Amino acid sequence: MSTIIAGHVQLQEDIERARRALVDAGFDPDRVSGFYVSQPGQHDSTPIGGDHLLSPGAKETPEGVVKGVATGGAVGVAIGAATAPVTGPLGPIVGGLVGGHVGSLFSFSKMKEAGEPEEGGTGENRVPPRLTGMLVAVAFDDAGMEGKAVDILRQIGAQRIERAQGNIVDGDWADFDPTSRPDVIA
Incomplete structure (x- = not known):
């Protein structure tokens, strides 16, 4: 698994700009990914569709x-x-x-009200879900590259930059989980 830095952008053109800037800065082009994150509930992660078999917050x-x-x-x-x-x-x-x-x-x-934790729970309802929209991500193994990746994404106007662990192979974030809670760093 590699470190992945990802940021939300507005347009498809922003993904292409970010891809060029990241490759020009020395990142491997096969480890840069750009894609659309659909709305919560529409990721088709379960056999019957949707994201969860039970709605979060409805366990009780x-x-x-x-x-x-x-x-x-x-x-x-x-x-x-x-x-x-x-x-x-x-x-x-x-x-x-x-x-x-x-x-x-x-x-x-x-x-419960929205955001109220489960009885005896961890309060995971309080973390806002990943935003819908265009996401550009880059994977690398050298920890010294993280700051460079964040700076490039900021320069192209990326919002809500997050850190993750995973694998981007041939431009595809193979183990991306749209329902996971993002670790927002900027």
Whole structure:
């Protein structure tokens, strides 16, 4: 694995300018990559499409809904049983169904706000995702080349410059993960 420095640019022409500037500065042309990063959720990373099998931040949802349905159902059955002399044998059944539904809706009040960490979690929701748009990247093995790569990307107007580890081969960042959290350095 090599060090990769990447930056977001506005236009395809910016990628070509960056490629020329990086090669002129001594970087290997086969280790320079330029491509478009699509919007979060549209990377087709899972067998059913999308980026994640479960939405980040929704890990506790199934457990919360089950608790809400169970609690609401139990309360509904108890109320329905208490009203059985008036409502008949359907009272506990209807009470349980209505209580379960109300309980499942109550579980939504336990949902987190955007950016709020998981219970006992690491707070990974707080790191903003990689930006959509054109990305130009260069890989190198000599640590002394990092400053040069950052300077060149700044000179061509790159924004949100990030550092990563990976492999660029024949102009393709082979192990690029669009869903990974970027290590923004400039």
